Amino acid sequence: MISGEARAPGKLKMRAFLLGDAALTAAVPIVLAFVANGILLVALGRDPFTFYSDMFERGLFDWEGFQESIIRSAPLLLIAAGLIVAFRANLWNLGADGQFLLGAALTAGFAPSLLDSLGVWPMLLATMAIAALAGAAWTIIPALLRGRYGVNEIITTLMMSFIGIGVANVLVKGPFKTDIGGVARTDVVPFDERFPLLFGTRIHLGFAIAVVAILAIHVLMTRTSLGLRLRILGANPRAALHAGLNPVRLTLIAFMLSGALIGLSGSVEILGVQGSFRADFNPSYGLLVIPLVFLARLNAIGSLVLVIAFSVIQIGGESAARQAEITTDVLLVLVGMILLFMAVTEYLRTRRGLGMRFVPPEVAERLRPLPGEGAAAPSEPRPAVGAGEVGSR
Numbered sequence: 163m164i165s166g167e168a169r170a171p172g173k174l175k176m177r178a179f180l181l182g183d184a185a186l187t188a189a190v191p192i193v194l195a196f197v198a199n200g201i202l203l204v205a206l207g208r209d210p211f212t213f214y215s216d217m218f219e220r221g222l223f224d225w226e227g228f229q230e231s232i233i234r235s236a237p238l239l240l241i242a243a244g245l246i247v248a249f250r251a252n253l254w255n256l257g258a259d260g261q262f263l264l265g266a267a268l269t270a271g272f273a274p275s276l277l278d279s280l281g282v283w284p285m286l287l288a289t290m291a292i293a294a295l296a297g298a299a300w301t302i303i304p305a306l307l308r309g310r311y312g313v314n315e316i317i318t319t320l321m322m323s324f325i326g327i328g329v330a331n332v333l334v335k336g337p338f339k340t341d342i343g344g345v346a347r348t349d350v351v352p353f354d355e356r357f358p359l360l361f362g363t364r365i366h367l368g369f370a371i372a373v374v375a376i377l378a379i380h381v382l383m384t385r386t387s388l389g390l391r392l393r394i395l396g397a398n399p400r401a402a403l404h405a406g407l408n409p410v411r412l413t414l415i416a417f418m419l420s421g422a423l424i425g426l427s428g429s430v431e432i433l434g435v436q437g438s439f440r441a442d443f444n445p446s447y448g449l450l451v452i453p454l455v456f457l458a459r460l461n462a463i464g465s466l467v468l469v470i471a472f473s474v475i476q477i478g479g480e481s482a483a484r485q486a487e488i489t490t491d492v493l494l495v496l497v498g499m500i501l502l503f504m505a506v507t508e509y510l511r512t513r514r515g516l517g518m519r520f521v522p523p524e525v526a527e528r529l530r531p532l533p534g535e536g537a538a539a540p541s542e543p544r545p546a547v548g549a550g551e552v553g554s555r
Contacts, residue, residue, distance in 0.1 A: 184459055184461075184464065187459075187507070187511075188457045188458065188459075188464070188468070190503070190507050191457065191500050191503035191504040191506075191507050192457070192500055194499070194503040194507075195496055195499035195500040195502075195503055196214070196496070198499050198503075199492065199495060199496045199499060200213075200214070202492065202495060203486075203488075203492070206488060208486045208488060212486075213482050213483075213486055214482070216478070216481065216482035216485050216486075217475065217478035217479045217481070217482040218474070218478055219478070220477065220478040220481040220482065221473075221474035221475060221476070221477040221478025221479070221481070222474045222478065226364075227477055227478060227481065228474070229363055229364045229365055230364075230477045231470065231473040231474045231476070231477045231478070232365050232369055232470070232473070233364065233365060233366065233369065233434065233435060234473040234476055234477055235369065235372070235469050235470045235472075235473035236366070236368040236369040236371075236372045236427075236430050236431070236434060237262070237368075237372070237427035237428070237430050237431045237447055238372075238427075238447055238450070238451055238454075238469045238472070238473060239369075239372035239373065239375070239376050239427075239465075239466065239469050239470075240371075240372045240375055240376070240423050240424065240426055240427035240430060241258055241262065241423070241424050241427045241447055241448055241451045242376060242451050242454060242455050242462075242465040242466075242469050243372075243375050243376040243378075243379040243423045243462065243465075244258065244261075244297075244419070244420040244421065244422070244423030244424040244427070245258065245420065245424075245448075245451060245452065245455050246376075246379055246383065246455055246460050246461075246462055246465060247379060247382075247383070247392070247416055247419050247420045247423070248416055248417060248420040249396075249455065249456075249460050250383055250389075250392060250393055250396055250416075250460055251392040251393070251395050251396045251412065251413070251416040252395065252396035252397075252399075253305075253308065253315055253396075253413060253416055253417060253420075254315050254316045254319065255301065255304075255315070255319050255417060255420045255421070255424075256316055256319045256320050256323065256448075256452075257300065257301070257304070257319035257320060257322045257323035257326065257421075257448075258323070258424045258447070258448025258449075258451070258452075259323050259326075259327060259444065259446055259447070259448040259449065260300065260322055260323030260324065260325065260326025260327050260330075261296075261297040261300050261301070261323070261326060261421050261424040261425050261428070261448075262297075262424055262425070262427055262428040262431075262447060262448060263326060263327050263330040263428060263443075263444060264293075264296045264297065264300060264326045264329060264330050264425060264428065265292075265293030265294070265296055265297050265424070265425035265426060265427065265428025265429050266293070266330070266428030266429065266431055266432050266436070266439050266443070267329075267330035267331075267333045267334055267338065267348075267428075267439050268289070268292050268293055268296050268333070268429075269289040269290070269292065269293050269428060269429040269432040269433060269439075270334075270338065270348040270349075270351070270432045270436070270437075270438050270439035271333055271334070271337070271338035271348050271439070272288070272289055272292060273285055273289050273351045273432070273433070274348070274349040274351060276288050276289060277351065277355055282355050285355075286356075286357065286433060289429055289432075289433065290426055290429045290430075290433070292429075293425045293426055293428055293429035294422040294423070294425050294426045294429070295422070295425070296425050297421040297422050297423070297424050297425020297426065297428070298418040298419070298421045298422040298425065299418075299421070300322055300326055300421055300425070301319070301322070301417035301418055301420060301421035302414070302417070302418065303318065303322060304318035304319045304322055304417060305413050305414045305416075305417035305418065306410075306414065308413055308417075309409060309410035309411075309413035309414060310410055315417075323448075327444065330439070331441050334346050334347060334348055334439050334440070334441050335441055338439070340438075345440050345441055345442050346440070346441040347438050347439060347440040347441065348438045348439045349438065350437045350438040351432070351433065351437045351438065352437075353437065356433045356434060356437060357430075357433050357434045366433075366434040366435075367434070368430035368431075368433065368434035369434075371426075371430060372427075372430065373466070375423060375426075376462050376465065376466050377462065377463075377466075379423075379462050380461075380462035380463055383462070388415070391407055391412055392412060392415070392416055394407065395407065395409055395412045395413070395416070424448070427447070450472070450497060451469065453497065453500050453501045453504060454468045454469055454472055455468075456504065457500070457504060475493070475496070476493060479492070479493045479496070480493070
């Protein structure tokens with residue numbers, strides 16, 4: 163028999179190999195996207211080396227800029243945590259923007275009155291709870307439709323996001339509107355009564371909350387029975403049903419936990435940075451985070467690293483774009499190119515028989531048709547996860 167001591171080096175080598183493979187797989191689309199974006203900069207008459215140098219100088223190496231990068235990453239980390247929960251359960255929560263804005267609008271709307279009646283810390287806790295509950299509640303309809311009737315959650319979460327964005331704007335233009343002229347907005351939460359700053363820096367408590375949340379999700383998905391049940395649901399809903407699990411309840415839990423974290427991200431943005439909610443505020447963070455969590459292969463630790471790196475690119479890129487006198491939309495082009503090259507890389511690896519790398523096999527299987535099977539008819543609904551024919555298809 164092989165002793166545990168003899169197996170240990172082999173396990174370490176395997177983990178090191180897998181880690182290196184994952185890092186390389188994530189790095190290739192990013193590098194290709196930077197090269198392609200550099201070609202675009204040359205076409206615009208700008209020096210890409212100067213642009214990227216200014217970007218990393220501001221976002222990473224300048225202390226003030228790096229603090230801005232860390233601050234920017236706080237809501238993104240919470241959104242990433244929420245998306246990981248849903249995607250690991252093979253559920254597509256694409257309504258993050260609506261959940262984020264609802265959490266932000268409700269936080270900004272209730273914070274001033276709660277501050278007057280309860281004080282700072284009760285207000286912070288209460289508004290974060292309100293935002294999390296709103297985000298969770300906004301996913302109930304897609305969860306029930308998916309779990310009981312097999313309705314495609316991509317469609318329902320996108321529609322709920324559209325409605326959520328509208329409701330947030332109705333709130334800020336209606337009951338939460340302040341008397342200040344100009345763009346409709348809520349009352350401002352005073353700077354000294356928002357999240358406290360950490361260790362004499364400009365980094366606020368929301369970043370610590372976000373890091374704890376994404377680490378907690380890592381533990382949840384890898385070390386707890388609930389995480390195992392959610393992963394079983396994602397891998398094979400039929401097996402989950404036969405194992406005595408309740409797919410409908412698990413679908414509801416996954417969606418609500420995902421929505422709660424994303425709603426909380428809106429609260430963190432208001433209480434840490436904005437201080438108020440404007441009718442024209444919509445950073446579209448949800449769509450920005452999706453490629454990052456897939457690049458990290460739905461791993462929470464990898465997402466933590468990539469989200470901070472992306473925040474560096476965002477903050478530094480905005481400064482570099484101003485210096486180069488070009489639009490900051492080049493950063494959106496960069497994100498789109500990362501997605502494009504991620505898809506191309508995954509396709510090539512699949513053709514070579516190396517498997518799907520950015521998504522788990524169960525998610526990849528749901529995205530490809532069965533051999534010899536065409537696209538499903540638009541009128542043909544997917545089976546419910548708790549019905550007789552259980553599964554993603």
